[in-house]
Amino acid sequence: MTFERDARTALADGQLRGALRQATTLFGERRRAALSTVPDWEGARDRARAIKDETLEHLDRYLEQFAANAERAGARVHWARDAAEACDLIGAIAERRGARTVVKSKSMATEEIHLNAALARRHIEPVETDLGEYIVQLAGETPSHIVVPAIHKTKAQIAALFADKLGIVPSDDVATLTAAARAALRGSFAEADLGISGVNFAVAETGTILILENEGNARLTTSLPRTHVALMGIEKVIPRFADLDVFLQLLPRSGTGQVLTAYQSLLTGTKRRPEDEGPEELHIVVLDNGRSRMLAAAVTRQSLACIRCGACLNACPVYRQIGGHAYGSVYPGPIGAVLSPQLFGLARSAALPYASSLCGACRDVCPVKIDIPALLLHLRAEVVDSRVGKGRLRERLAFSIYAALMARPRLFEWVMRFARRLRIMPRLGAWTKWRDLRPLAPQSFREQWRTGLRDAGDADA
Amino acid sequence: MRVSLFVTCLADQLWPSAAVGAVGVLRRLGCAVEFDERQTCCGQPAFNTGYRPAARTLARRQIEIIESSAADAIVSPSGSCTAMVHHYDQLFDDSAWRARARGVADRTHELSSFLVNQLGVEDVGASFSGRLTWHDACHGLRDLGIKDEPRRLLRRVTGAELVELPNAEACCGFGGTFSVKYPEISVAILDEKVDAIERAGVDAVVSGDASCLMQIAGRLSRRGSMVRAMHLAEVLASK
Numbered sequence: 001m002t003f004e005r006d007a008r009t010a011l012a013d014g015q016l017r018g019a020l021r022q023a024t025t026l027f028g029e030r031r032r033a034a035l036s037t038v039p040d041w042e043g044a045r046d047r048a049r050a051i052k053d054e055t056l057e058h059l060d061r062y063l064e065q066f067a068a069n070a071e072r073a074g075a076r077v078h079w080a081r082d083a084a085e086a087c088d089l090i091g092a093i094a095e096r097r098g099a100r101t102v103v104k105s106k107s108m109a110t111e112e113i114h115l116n117a118a119l120a121r122r123h124i125e126p127v128e129t130d131l132g133e134y135i136v137q138l139a140g141e142t143p144s145h146i147v148v149p150a151i152h153k154t155k156a157q158i159a160a161l162f163a164d165k166l167g168i169v170p171s172d173d174v175a176t177l178t179a180a181a182r183a184a185l186r187g188s189f190a191e192a193d194l195g196i197s198g199v200n201f202a203v204a205e206t207g208t209i210l211i212l213e214n215e216g217n218a219r220l221t222t223s224l225p226r227t228h229v230a231l232m233g234i235e236k237v238i239p240r241f242a243d244l245d246v247f248l249q250l251l252p253r254s255g256t257g258q259v260l261t262a263y264q265s266l267l268t269g270t271k272r273r274p275e276d277e278g279p280e281e282l283h284i285v286v287l288d289n290g291r292s293r294m295l296a297a298a299v300t301r302q303s304l305a306c307i308r309c310g311a312c313l314n315a316c317p318v319y320r321q322i323g324g325h326a327y328g329s330v331y332p333g334p335i336g337a338v339l340s341p342q343l344f345g346l347a348r349s350a351a352l353p354y355a356s357s358l359c360g361a362c363r364d365v366c367p368v369k370i371d372i373p374a375l376l377l378h379l380r381a382e383v384v385d386s387r388v389g390k391g392r393l394r395e396r397l398a399f400s401i402y403a404a405l406m407a408r409p410r411l412f413e414w415v416m417r418f419a420r421r422l423r424i425m426p427r428l429g430a431w432t433k434w435r436d437l438r439p440l441a442p443q444s445f446r447e448q449w450r451t452g453l454r455d456a457g458d459a460d461a
Numbered sequence: 462m463r464v465s466l467f468v469t470c471l472a473d474q475l476w477p478s479a480a481v482g483a484v485g486v487l488r489r490l491g492c493a494v495e496f497d498e499r500q501t502c503c504g505q506p507a508f509n510t511g512y513r514p515a516a517r518t519l520a521r522r523q524i525e526i527i528e529s530s531a532a533d534a535i536v537s538p539s540g541s542c543t544a545m546v547h548h549y550d551q552l553f554d555d556s557a558w559r560a561r562a563r564g565v566a567d568r569t570h571e572l573s574s575f576l577v578n579q580l581g582v583e584d585v586g587a588s589f590s591g592r593l594t595w596h597d598a599c600h601g602l603r604d605l606g607i608k609d610e611p612r613r614l615l616r617r618v619t620g621a622e623l624v625e626l627p628n629a630e631a632c633c634g635f636g637g638t639f640s641v642k643y644p645e646i647s648v649a650i651l652d653e654k655v656d657a658i659e660r661a662g663v664d665a666v667v668s669g670d671a672s673c674l675m676q677i678a679g680r681l682s683r684r685g686s687m688v689r690a691m692h693l694a695e696v697l698a699s700k
Contacts, residue, residue: 004643011645043676317632323650355643357636358509360603374551380511399507403515406470406501407522416474430641434648435679438475445468445477449496453481457488 003351019154020323025316030257031311032366038249039257047246049368052305054350055238056295062237063286069207071267082289082458087118090196090229093283094124097227097431099193103185104217106130107198107210108146108308109231110285111330112343114198126196127188128396129180138165138280144242144324146257146331147310154321165456185217195221195279198320199232201247202284205240207268209284214262222267228279230267234291235304247307250367254309290343299378303342305368306335312362312372318355327352334362338375348383350389353379462580464492465532467569468670469542470502472692479509482698483538484657486585490549497526505545507526509637512554513552518550520562527565534579538694540601540669543571547604549573551583571601573693588619591664595623596654596677597630598670611669611693618696626657635676648680655680658688665689667696 005278010016035041055062067077080086094102104110104120104126116126116137128137130148139161150158163170167179175248195275197218201210209230211218222228228413238247252258271278294300313319313333324332329340329349337356341349353376362372383389384396405412420440431437442449464487474481484494504519527535536695537543546569550560576582593615601607615623633641634650641647654677658666666681666688668674678690 007643007646011649023467052563092507186637211693260689317634317650318643321646353511354639355646356598357634357647359466359599359632359636359637361632362598364603376508377511380509381513382511384511384513395510399510399512402502403512403518405518406504409499409501412501428641431679434644434683435651435676436682438675438678440474441477445473445480446496446498448477449484449498453484454496457484457494458597 002328003326003355006323006328007355010322010326010430015154015157016152016323017321020320023148023151024195024320027257027310027314031254031314032257034253034257034259035419038253040360044246044249044370045367045369049305050366051238051243051246053302055233056301056304059237059295060288062239065232066237067140067284067286070202070209070282070284073207074272075207075269075284076282078285080285080287080289082230083287084115086231086285086287086289087115090115090231090283091118091124093123093227093395094119094194095122097194097281099124099190099227101192102126102194102196103129103188103192103217103221103225104133105195105197105221106133106149107142107196107231108330109198109233110196112289113231113287115231127185129185129188129221130213131178131215131217134181134185135161138162138247142325144332145310145313146308146333146336147313152325178319183324189224190257191414192225193225194227195225196229196231197222199230199284200278201244201303202232202237203239203241203244208241209263209267210244211267212263214256214258215266215390216263219263219265222265223278225415226279227281227283228267229283230284231285231287233287233289235306236303251306251307254307254311254365254367269304278458290399294342299374300342302370303338303368303375304336304338307341307368308335309367311367315361315365317357317359317361327355334371334372334376335370338370338372338379339382341382346379346386347388350383354381355378367451413444414445416440417447421445462492462534463532464601465494465495465530466480467499467503467528467535467537467542468496468500469528470500471542471671471675473500473504475675476692478690479538479671479694480697482692482694483536485698486572486694487536487578489586490580490582492525492580492599495530495532495584497530498534501574504543506637508545508548508552516655517552520552521558524549524558524561524565527568528561534575534679535565535571535599536575537569538655538669539671540571540598540605540607540691541672543569544600545602568637571602571605571607571669572612574605574607576697577610577613583613584617585697587617587697587699589619589696590620591624592624592662593618593665593667593691593696594658594661594663596626596633596658596666596668596673598668598673599632601669602630607669611667614693615667621696622665624661624672626654628653628657633676635672637672640676641685647676649679651676651680655684655686659684659686661699663688665691665696667691667693669693692695 337352479501508516
C-alpha cells in the first residue's frame, strides 16, 4: 500500500522526475562509454561472478581467514548478528573512546542498520561527509540511490537547502555550493573523535579493506580520527588480493561510468608507529542482519554477489520513473526489490517484487550477472505461498479460474465466444483509465483456421 | 518443412491477424503449417505473478501438446511466450520433466528468428508502403537474444522505410499483471516510448508481441495518434 501511494506521489513530482531522467540517462551513457575500455567485459563479468560464487560457497572459511589476518594487522573484528547488535557495538566503541562528534563516509550498511539514529540516541553527533549524503542529511531525508544518495534533488533545490542550512548567499554555482559544504565539513573532520566508513571489499588473504570514493572524504574519515570503525556485510569478503583486479574493472565503470574512482583506500590494520598516519584503533564490524538466510538456496544466494554498483537502478524503467524513496527501503530499485524482502521480511516488502515489468534490463547491466528477474519471480512465488500482501484473495480466485479455464480448450473457446458475442469485457479500470482496451477480435484465430484458413494451405502449396 | 503454429492466447483472441499473417508468410516460404486446437495459454501470467502450481499445470499441457506434434519446428508470433516455453524447465524439480521441457524448448522458435536463422530467409516477398519503426519486446530481446532478425526482415519489405527509435530497446511498461497492478508507473514508462514513436514520424510501430502492441496501441489511440501498431507478421504478410 505504501509503495503504491509513494510511487504515485513520486510520479506527480515533476522536479523529481526531471532530476531522475537526467541523472539516470547520464550514468547509463557514461557506463556504456566506460565499458568500451575493457577488452573483454563479458569475461570480466564471468570471472567476478565465479569469484563471488566460490566465496559464498565457503563464506565461513573466508570470513574467518579475513578476521584472523585483519586482527594480526592490528584491527579488532566484531560480529553483529543484526542491526541492533551492530548499533550497540559501534555505539559502545564510540562511548568508550569518548566521542562526541563522528564523521562518516558513505556506507549503505550504516543506512541499513539506521546507525545515525542510534548514535543520536547516545548523544553522539554523526556527520555525513560524502557530499550527496551530506545534502540528504541536511535535508533530513534518506538516500534515494545506493551510489548517488541525492539523485532525487535538482541543483536549485540543493542551492535553496544550503542557503537555508549553511547560511550562505543563495547560489546555484556548483563550485560555490561544493566549497560551502567543504568549509563546513572541514570543521567536523577536525573535531571528530571517530570515523565510520563502509567497506567495498575485504580481502581474506591479507585482512585488507578497500574503500572506493571520489571526494577524499573517506580517506580523511579513515585516517584523521584516532579511531576508525568500518561496517561491512558478510558478503563483502573476497578470497585473494589479486581478485581486486577484476572487481576494480567492474565496479567504478558500472557505478559511475568511471574507469577508476578518484581514491582507492586499501587499509590493513592500524598505524604501526606513533609517527605514522592512520587511526590508533581500527574496529571492523561484520554484519549478518538476514544475509546468511540467503545462503540456503542457489537462487537466493546470488543476491549476495551484489557489489552495490547501482547500475540496475539507473537501467530500471520503474526506478527511472519513481526514484528510490517510493521503495520504502534503504535498498531501492531492482536489487532493492530483491534484497529488501529477504533482509527485512516478506510481509513488510510484499509489493516490491512486483514493482518490475520483468524487462531484464537490470540483468543485462549487472556486473556480476545476478539474474534479478529470476529472483523477483522466486520472491513473487514466496509472496503468494505465504499469503502476504494486499488483494491476494481476489487474485488467488482469478488465477484458479484462469488455470481451470486454460486447461479446457473447448470451455476456453466457448467462454471467449460468449464474451465476444455479448461484448463482455473485464472491468479493467486500471487499464482503461489511461489506455484504450483492444476489443476481442470478431473472429478468433482458431475459428478462422477452422473456417477456411486450414484448407487454404492446400491451395497455396 | 512442417511447422506447427504456437499461436498464444493473446494472438488467438486479440490479435488473430498476427497469427493469420504468420501462417501466410510461412506458407509463402513453402512450409506446411499445422495448428493444434488444444492450445490455450502457455502459463506465463501465472508464472510471472507467482502462481507456480497453475503455471506448472499449463506448462505440462503445453509440453504434451508440443511433444505430440510431428512437425519439424514449433513457431510462435511471440517472443514472450516462446521465452516462457524456454523457461519451463525452471518450473520442475524432477529430472524427467526438466528434460522434456528442454526438449520442447529446443524445438520452439519465435517467428523472426525462425525465418532468419532456421529458414535462412530475409526477403519474404512482402510489400508495405510507409515509414516503420521497430519496438524490441523485452523477452524476445533479452531472453532470446533477438535483435537483428526482425530488422533484417523489415529492411527487405518492398516500399517500407525502417527508422530506429532512440529507445527501441526500452521496455514499453506492459509487464503482464504489472500493467494493472501499477498502472500509473506502467503508463509513465509507456509515455516515453509513445513520445519517441510520435517524434519518429512513422506510419506504424512494429513489434513481435501482441502484449506490447496492446499496451502501445492502447496509449496511441487514447492520445489520438494516427500511428498504427502492427505485428511483424502482419507487415511480412502484406503484399
